[in-house]
Amino acid sequence: MDSAQATVIVVSDRCSRGEAEDRSGPRAVDLLRAAGLDVGAPVVVPDGAASVATAIEAALAAGSRVVITSGGTGVTPRDQTPEGTRGLIDRDLPGLAEALRREGQSHVATAVLSRGLAGVTEGGALVVNLPGSPRAVEQGLGVLTPLLPHLLDQLVGGDH
Template identity: 40%
Template sequence: MRWKVAILTASDKGSRGEREDTSAQVIRELVEEELGGQIVDYRIVPDEQDEIIAAIIEMTEYYQADLILTTGGTGLAPRDVTPEATLKVVDRLVPGIAEAMRIGALQKTRRAMLSRGVCGIRGQSLIINLPGSPKGVHESLMAIMDQLPHALEIISGSHGDHE
C-alpha cells in the first residue's frame, strides 16, 4: 500500500523564509525511500498553536493523510507548542511511538530526553511529532520506521485479526 503522508514544519523563521527547511527534506527522503509513501501536502507554519491545529485538521480531513509528520516546536523554549497543538486534535494517544523515538535517539545523544514530541491518532491519521533538527528527525524516524507500516495498516483497518 502506498501511504499518503503530510509534512508540517512549525518554525517562526522558516515560515518567514529566513531558514531553509532541511528537516522536512530529511522527512521527505525517508518517507519516499524507507516507507514508500507519497507526500500529499507540505507546509510551514509559525510556532502558533492555532495555525498548527488548523494545518493538522486540514491534513487529516481534506488531504486524508494516513500519516502526518510534524517537525519543530517540540523543545523546551516558550514558543515550542507543537505537542500542545497536537494534543488538542488527537482522539487517542500512541505513547509507545514517542517513547521509542526518544529511546532510539538517546543512544546517539543525551539531549533526546529534552524532546516533548507526542504521537496520536485523529480519525484514520497517525500524527507524529519529530524534533526540529535534521539529525533529530533522522534518528527519531529510523527508530520507528520498521513499525510504521503495521501501525498504519491497523489504523486504516486494512489489517486483519491479531497474529
C-alpha cells in the first residue's frame, strides 16, 4: 500500500477541555502507522455533529484518504458523531460498519449499541466512526487495516 494520508479525530467533550487524557487517538495513530499510512497527531474536538463535520472536512481538505473518528458513537444526547459524518458520506459501507460492531460484540455485549458509520466521500476518501475506548479502536482497526490496501486501490479505480 502506498503511504496514504490518514487523520484520526477524537470526539470527546472531556478531552477537548483538558479534563481527561485521550488514549484512543494515540493508539489509532500507532496502528495506522503500522499499517503503512502517513498520519499525524490526533485531532481532538468536542462532542457534537458540527464539530465532527468541521474536523472531517478539514482532514479531507488537507488530503486525507482515510479518516478515523474515535468517540461519540453511543446513545447519550451528546453522542452525535454519526450525525456529523452522515452528510459527508457519498456511499455507505454498511458491511464494514456491521463487521466492526460484530467484532466489538465478541468482546463486550454493548458494542451493538454503537451507531458508528463507515463510508466513502464523493472525493474517494474513507471515513469510519469507531467507539472511543482504546480497546474498541484496537478491535476496529484490527478489522479495518487488512482491508485498506484493497479498499484504497478500489477507490482510485483499481481492478476487482
